[in-house]
Amino acid sequence: MDDTVLPSKLLTTLSQAVKIVNGHDFIHVYSHYDADGITAASIIAKTLLRAGKEFKITLFTSLNDENMNTIRSAPSECIMVTDLGASYIEQLDALKCDIIVLDHHTVEKQAKRICYANPHLYGIDGMTSGCGATMAFLFAISMSQGNWDLVQVAFAGIAGDRQHINGLKGLNIYLYEGGLERGYIKVADGSMIPPGQLISELFLSTDPYIAGVSGNADGVAALLDSAGIGREKYNKDLTEEERRKLSSLIALKLMGQGTSMQTMFELTRTRYYLKDWNMDAETLGSLLNGCGRLGLGGIGVSAGMGDTKCLSKAAELENTSKTQIMESVLSLQKNGLNQMKHIQWFDSSELGFTGMVCGIAMQFMGNPSKPTIGINRSGGTAKISSRATFGLLDKGVDLSRALKEACAAVGGSGGGHRIASGGSCPSERSDEFLANLDEIIGEQLRS
Structure with a gap:
């Protein structure tokens, strides 16, 4: 790889990751269930398959204490974690097996033992300039330059995490230039008009x-x-x-x-057309995301690996997913958002698709001067999603820090990116969480 473009410390970490994987016959891969996580898992799976390794993929909606216990209780000599892990580095460090983490969320702790690659560790913004799929792809071409075709799947992850919205940056530029040079990616002008019928x-x-x-x-x-x-x-x-x-x-x-x-x-953002997939990156990302959101991430991973039957099934699932999301959005449009002094929020306990609806509400329905929060309180643990805008970030909003603090104050946990974060807390304390968050966001805006 080009050490004049990629940080030398990142290349060293990726080389270490390759050495670890080459020392094992079986690798257990844990990843996130959204478009970025599924594409990252697909890239790793295809890379391991080509290298003659056996593997298992497990997808999580988030890495929390319960899922961390799942990792502890599933014995494996080698574990890879993609698009997750930044908030659990200490716990992963404490495990005895070989562990590789390829994440891009806000760094909270430095790794002492495990192999940890994250754009933030090299002065690169993981919110805009390198996602989980980006890191998985860089690992893939560290294993073999013959994996450059997987840059197309990586771009579906980049698009799924919306890192192309205001132009490619950082590590993603390296992927784009390499993919363009090799004929895997073409660019097209964007449009407000959706593709298809x-x-x-x-x-x-x-x-x-x-x-x-x-x-x-x-x-x-x-x-x-x-x-x-x-x-x-x-x-x-x-x-x-x-x-x-x-x-x-x-x-x-x-x-x-x-x-x-x-x-x-x-x-009107630029679209990236994927030669071998006969579709653009956003379309592929949406297909895989629909699988994850409907709890059928295995179909998404197989589709991302190029299985044509699973890709056809993913197209069917996407239509179901879009229909359900639309029903949730229309319900929220009818009921409106609850307004607090510095935030706006909605209860998604009956709606579902909290993160997706939260993003849509932030862009097209809510007050653009307030971050949007969605809370699913259908179980004993409330699941929280939050979204902001780049304009709010310019005013001092940092949702990653805000959710971490507000969730921790009521016995929960949270984190992610400045512009989009998630968390969880006991459902009976969710109103207290909202009050804490409103105060924290107010302090961020004032400072």
Whole structure:
């Protein structure tokens, strides 16, 4: 690999990781269940398969005390953790087996014994410049340069974690330039118009979420009629005039519902087309994400490894996932967000898809001057998701630190990125958590 582009300490850590894996016949891989985690697991699985290793994949919705106990109780001489682990380095360090962690979330502790690679350790922002799939891919090409084709799967993870939204940065640029040079990736201009058949894709669209159109068949029909576009048309069949008119109408509707200019700009982001997959990175990321969200991450990992039957099944699952997410978003649109002084929140106990809905609400429904919090209190432990905007980060908001503090104060745990974090706490103390978080965010804004 190019040591003039990649930090030398990172290359040393990756070489150590390769040496550890080469010393074992079986590796147990633990990863996150979202698009980034599934792509990271797929990349590692394909790499291990090509190297003649046996392996097992386990996906978690988060790494918490319960799941940490699962790792402790599953004996293995070699463990790899991808897109997870930053908040449990001390506990992983205490285990006796060989462990490799490839994560990108905010660093909380330095590793003393295990092999730990994280962009933050090398002065690179893991929120914008290298995700779990990025780190998994760098490990893959450290194992063999013959794994460069897996850069396409890595880009699905980059897109799934939205690290391409405002342009590629850091480690992701290395992947892009290498993928472009080898012909695996092509770039295309972005658009507010979703790909595929417009009448169905606009109905299920949450990026953007267009009030009165998304989830509204009559609203979709009226929008297409206003643009003079036939009901059965696909995005690829639009004339330039039709494309321009439909884009303008969507932009007007988004402005009318208070969508920020930053979000409007992000909607026209560059797309990355994947040669061997015949789709762009966002589409592949969405397919794999749908599998994880529906609790069928194994299908997602197999699809990410290139299994055509699982890829077809993933497409079916994505439609189910999108439909359920739309139902949750419409319910939240109807009921609205609860407003506190510095945050806004909603109860997702009956909605589900907390993280997904939280992100949609932050961009297209809520007050852009307040972070958005979603809480699922359907069990004894409340599961929490939070989202902010880059504008809020510029004002001092750090959700990773805020959730860590607010959750810990009520007997829970939390962390992640400054712009998007998660956590958990006892459900009966969730109101206390919200009060703590509101105060912490207020302090961040004041300072």
